[in-house]
Amino acid sequence: MLKGHLDAIVLAALEAGPAHGYAIIEAIKRNSTNTFDLAEGTVYPALHRLEAAGLLSSAWMTPPGGRRRRLYSLTKAGSTALSDRRKAWGRFSQAVDALLGGGHAWPA
Amino acid sequence: MAGVIEQYVTTLRRGLDFDPVLADRLAEEVESHLRDVAEADPAWPSPDAEQRAVARFGLAREIAAQFAADAIDRQARRTWIMLAATVAVTFIAMRFRVMWLDDLDTAISTLAPLIDRYAFIAALSVGIVGWLAFRRSLMPLAICLGGLAASIAAGLARAGLFVDGAPLHVLLAAAGEVGLIALLSWHVFGLHRRLRRMASLRRAL
Numbered sequence: 001m002l003k004g005h006l007d008a009i010v011l012a013a014l015e016a017g018p019a020h021g022y023a024i025i026e027a028i029k030r031n032s033t034n035t036f037d038l039a040e041g042t043v044y045p046a047l048h049r050l051e052a053a054g055l056l057s058s059a060w061m062t063p064p065g066g067r068r069r070r071l072y073s074l075t076k077a078g079s080t081a082l083s084d085r086r087k088a089w090g091r092f093s094q095a096v097d098a099l100l101g102g103g104h105a106w107p108a
Numbered sequence: 109m110a111g112v113i114e115q116y117v118t119t120l121r122r123g124l125d126f127d128p129v130l131a132d133r134l135a136e137e138v139e140s141h142l143r144d145v146a147e148a149d150p151a152w153p154s155p156d157a158e159q160r161a162v163a164r165f166g167l168a169r170e171i172a173a174q175f176a177a178d179a180i181d182r183q184a185r186r187t188w189i190m191l192a193a194t195v196a197v198t199f200i201a202m203r204f205r206v207m208w209l210d211d212l213d214t215a216i217s218t219l220a221p222l223i224d225r226y227a228f229i230a231a232l233s234v235g236i237v238g239w240l241a242f243r244r245s246l247m248p249l250a251i252c253l254g255g256l257a258a259s260i261a262a263g264l265a266r267a268g269l270f271v272d273g274a275p276l277h278v279l280l281a282a283a284g285e286v287g288l289i290a291l292l293s294w295h296v297f298g299l300h301r302r303l304r305r306m307a308s309l310r311r312a313l
Contacts, residue, residue: 022141039166040141044134045174052182067144070137 006046008085009036011055011078018073020061021047047072055081112158113142116168123172126298126305127179134175138165169309176306183302184244187295191235191252194288198228198256198263201281205267208278223262231255246303249296256292260285 013019013027024047025040050056055078062068074082117139124131142161149157165171202224231252238248264282267274274282 020140021137022144039170040145040164041138041166041168041171042174044138044171045178048130048134048175049178052178067140068136069140070133 005089006038006042007050007055008082008089010043010046010050011074011082011085014056014072014074014078015082018071020069020071022069024072050078054078112155112162113139113146116142116162116165119168120172123169123305123309124175126176126301130175130179141165167313169312173306173309173313176302176309180244180299180302180306183295183299187249187292187299188239188243190288190292190295191249194256194285194292195232195235195252197281197284197288198260201278201285202228202259202263204278204281205263208275209267220262220266224259224266227255227262228259231259246296246300249299253289253292253296257289260289 009028010024013024013031016027019027021043022040025038025043028036028038028043047056047058051058051072055075056072057075058070058072060068061071117135120138121131121135124134142158142165145161145164146152146157149160151157151160205224231254234248234255235252238245238252242248264286267278267282
């Protein structure tokens with residue numbers, strides 16, 4: 001189930017600013033209060049796919065005295081795509097909530 | 109002896125050998141990631157810390173297979189676009205040749221025009237069916253490539269063997285179709301490599 005939403009989750013993790021792969025995975029874990037503890041390697045195909053689609057851009061960066069890392073950032077198209085996916089998710093989750101009884105026990 | 113992280117990166121790089129640029133970039137990215145994780149482990153520096161970092165990352169062949177699946181989709185899309193361009197240019201070149209040969213009222217063999225026409229029609233038909241139903245398959249693309257190559261070869265033989273002094277537009281169209289068929293062959297070969305790598309990665313999982 002998570003796999004179908006991984007691209008949107010990665011886009012959302014980059015909304016706060018540019019980050020490298022490891023930091024993105026940590027942000028996903030932190031923001032989902034450890035609910036989404038992915039195999040870390042699964043994020044990289046998503047990052048490359050989103051970059052190929054023009055939703056992310058990336059560049060190598062070497063901090064002083066640190067290791068060279070590839071930093072990913074949202075592009076303008078990526079921000080628009082994230083906003084679209086949020087709206088679609090809102091509609092979808094509302095519909096599922098309605099079907100499953102919202103905050104009530106289901107079946108009611 | 110290579111460390112756990114080096115061995116992992118080598119396996120990943122081997123799984124991505126269908127795209128050397130991607131393999132180099134990802135190897136460096138993943139190595140950096142794994143070293144960050146290993147260095148944050150309380151047992152660092154030790155092979156156990158590296159082993160845990162690698163275990164958290166997932167199987168190298170599985171990661172490579174995900175990249176291969178994405179690469180197949182992209183390569184298939186590019187190859188179908190190239191096929192459409194080749195069909196269009198081949199059709200234009202055929203029309204130019206036919207108009208020019210008719211003008212000359214040249215006696216030509218019966219076989220070359222038949223191959224020129226029907227190999228093209230067969231390639232076009234297989235291409236349409238392949239596009240509608242088998243976009244990620246190699247077979248319809250390979251058949252189209254063969255049909256177009258036969259059509260182009262017959263067309264060039266038809267024009268080149270029987271008359272000299274072809275007009276510029278006929279020569280340019282012929283050069284275009286030959287160039288495009290070479291590019292299409294390269295794309296089909298690239299798709300074949302990615303599909304073969306994907307199959308071997310899946311077998312190994």
